[in-house]
Every structure is written in structure tokens, then in C-alpha cells.
Amino acid sequence: MKAVVKAKPEPGAELKDVDVPTPGPGEVLIRVAATSICGTDLHIYEWNDWAKSRIRIPQIMGHELAGYVEELGPEVHSLSPGDYVSAETHIYCGRCFLCHTGKAHICRNLAILGVDRDGAFAEYIVVPERVIWKNDPALPPAVASIQEPFGNAVHAVKRAGVAGKRVLIFGDGTIGLMSCAVAKALGADAVWLVGLVDRRLELARALGADRTINAGREDPVGLVRRWTGGLGAEAVLEMAGAEAAFRQALEAVQPGGRLIAFGLPPGEVPLDIPKLVFKEVEIIGVVGREIFSTWEEAARLLARIDLSPVVTHELPLAEFRRGFEVLFRREAIKVILCPGG
Ligand SMILES: [Zn+2]
Ligand SMILES: [Zn+2]
Numbered sequence: 398m399k400a401v402v403k404a405k406p407e408p409g410a411e412l413k414d415v416d417v418p419t420p421g422p423g424e425v426l427i428r429v430a431a432t433s434i435c436g437t438d439l440h441i442y443e444w445n446d447w448a449k450s451r452i453r454i455p456q457i458m459g460h461e462l463a464g465y466v467e468e469l470g471p472e473v474h475s476l477s478p479g480d481y482v483s484a485e486t487h488i489y490c491g492r493c494f495l496c497h498t499g500k501a502h503i504c505r506n507l508a509i510l511g512v513d514r515d516g517a518f519a520e521y522i523v524v525p526e527r528v529i530w531k532n533d534p535a536l537p538p539a540v541a542s543i544q545e546p547f548g549n550a551v552h553a554v555k556r557a558g559v560a561g562k563r564v565l566i567f568g569d570g571t572i573g574l575m576s577c578a579v580a581k582a583l584g585a586d587a588v589w590l591v592g593l594v595d596r597r598l599e600l601a602r603a604l605g606a607d608r609t610i611n612a613g614r615e616d617p618v619g620l621v622r623r624w625t626g627g628l629g630a631e632a633v634l635e636m637a638g639a640e641a642a643f644r645q646a647l648e649a650v651q652p653g654g655r656l657i658a659f660g661l662p663p664g665e666v667p668l669d670i671p672k673l674v675f676k677e678v679e680i681i682g683v684v685g686r687e688i689f690s691t692w693e694e695a696a697r698l699l700a701r702i703d704l705s706p707v708v709t710h711e712l713p714l715a716e717f718r719r720g721f722e723v724l725f726r727r728e729a730i731k732v733i734l735c736p737g738g
């Protein structure tokens with residue numbers, strides 16, 4: 398089968414012919430219909446320090462997918478060939494304290510699809526049955542493949558507790574944009590998004606943001622204070638992964654408000670602890686999706702939210718390089734690769 402493989406310890410990746418994998422006990426073979434490129438894949442592609450320390454080469458890239466069950470391994474009972482599925486990418490052990498207490502998404506023994514084992518940029522992928530999600534047949538494969546990042550947005554917005562609140566989101570990437578739609582659907586009083594690219598800010602408004610701020614030429618903290626009589630936003634989600642955004646988020650959050658830390662800044666960010674204390678700000682780190690409660694909530698929200706504007710490119714798998722290029726140039730939002738051509 399064809400697969401996009403991280404084969405060498407250098408930037409880039411290669412389209413290779415590799416053997417179709419065989420599902421072991423408790424695993425299934427999926428024929429991939431659509432797989433989307435995530436920020437994590439960009440790090441692996443460009444071969445940054447994190448990728449160098451984490452990825453064992455050669456490995457097939459990719460983790461966001463939708464496809465059809467092709468073959469069952471031994472001891473698989475809940476699936477049949479032909480089932481239309483996606484996958485939770487956090488492969489939990491099911492045996493540790495965190496798994497036992499409903500926090501499988503931060504399992505002690507977590508393995509991530511396309512990071513710690515072969516991924517989805519291929520015609521076929523093997524995935525454990527326990528992380529398979531059965532899709533609504535009405536969802537097109539491109540949209541079904543982005544349920545994983547959509548679940549990030551749902552989990553983060555749920556943790557922010559947005560109903561009736563004024564919500565400020567930093568970051569005009571895929572998850573920041575989708576979070577606008579989720580916050581609106583979950584009853585936020587107002588949703589404001591801070592970004593840097595006008596085209597993306599337009600998309601944020603199309604997805605439900607009431608107002609957008611271009612941080613390149615406007616002052617997010619000043620504007621939000623003006624819109625809230627000096628108080629700030631009750632819920633702030635930092636999804637830009639930039640130190641400047643995190644500082645502004647801490648300034649723009651209302652006293653007693655909640656700040657969701659989701660973006661990953663490249664290094665440590667110094668925190669003004671006295672400010673945190675006197676403002677009684679609650680900072681909550683959010684990663685992944687709750688398994689599977691976030692997926693259940695996401696499925697209901699997808700009946701009301703149209704994610705198709707987020708999908709800007711659909712390419713055959715062989716044209717993966719073009720997909721990475723448009724993402725690095727920030728011309729694309731979500732790029733979908735279709736192994737079926
Ligand atoms: Zn992802
Ligand atoms: Zn575990």
C-alpha cells in the first residue's frame with residue numbers, strides 16, 4: 398500500500414510502498430477514506446526538537462482519520478467489516494489509576510496514533526478496537542476526519558463553562574475557529590476571537606464569532622476591557638500557543654474568571670502570580686478529548702454546526718507535499734488527504 402513515511406531524521410517525508418499491516422488481538426484494519434493534517438504532523442514533517450526526541454523512524458505519519466473497517470483481528474466483538482469509523486488518537490491502557498478514574502485521555506501509559514505508532518497517512522491503518530468511534534453515516538469523510546480536533550474544541554469550551562458568558566478566544570488556527578462555533582452553540586452570550594490573519598477572522602465570524610480582533614493592528618486587552626465596562630471576559634481560551642497571547646489572556650480575563658490553557662508555547666512562560674492571586678483567576682490546562690464523553694457531545698453538536706468551511710483543501714495522498722506547503726504558508730485551514738485518490 399502507499400503511505401507517507403517519516404523515513405529520515407531530516408525535514409520532509411516520503412511516499413513509500415509498504416506492506417498492509419495485520420491487525421493483532423483486539424485490533425482492526427481500517428481502509429482510510431480521509432485523513433487530515435494536524436499541527437503535530439507539521440512538527441514531525443519539519444523535524445523540530447520535540448519530533449526528534451519523540452518519533453522513532455521509519456514511521457507512517459498522521460492521526461486524524463475516517464474510513465471503513467476492512468478486517469477484524471482476533472477478539473474484536475463490537476465491529477463488523479464495512480463499519481464507517483474514526484478513531485480517538487489517545488490510545489489508553491485502561492489499567493492505570495487515571496484510566497480507572499475517568500481520565501483515560503491523560504492515561505499514564507498513553508500512546509498516540511501517528512506519534513508512538515504507525516499513523517493514518519496511508520491506504521490502511523491498524524487501530525485498537527477500544528479507541529474506535531462509529532461515525533454518523535451522514536458525515537462526509539472529510540468532516541468525519543476532523544472530529545478529533547473538533548473534539549479538542551468541544552472539550553476546551555466545555556471546561557471553560559461558557560453558557561451566558563462573554564468568551565474571548567486567542568488563536569485563529571483550526572481549533573480556535575471551531576471553538577467559536579462550539580461556544581456559540583453552547584450558549585455563550587458573546588464570542589470574540591483574536592487572530593492575525595484577516596481571512597481567518599472572517600471565517601471566525603462566519604462560524605459564529607460576534608467580533609474579531611486582529612492582534613497585528615489592534616489591542617485585544619484594551620478592546621475587551623472597553624466592551625465589558627473594564628471588567629474583562631469571564632472565560633478566556635488561549636489557543637494560539639504564543640507567550641504574548643498568554644500574557645494578554647491573563648490581562649483580559651475578568652477577576653474570578655477562567656482561563657483555559659490549550660495552546661503550546663515553544664518554551665516556558667513566566668507567570669505574574671500576584672496578579673493571578675488578586676484576580677482569583679482559575680487556570681485550567683486542557684488536552685485531548687474525554688473518552689468518549691467528548692465524542693458523544695461532539696456528535697450532537699455536529700448536527701447543528703457545519704464544519705465544512707474549515708476544510709479548505711482536499712488532495713490525493715500522493716500530493717501530501719502540496720498540503721504541507723499550503724499549511725506552512727498559512728494559506729489553508731484544514732487539508733484533507735484522500736488515500737483513495
Ligand atoms: Zn490532531
Ligand atoms: Zn491508563
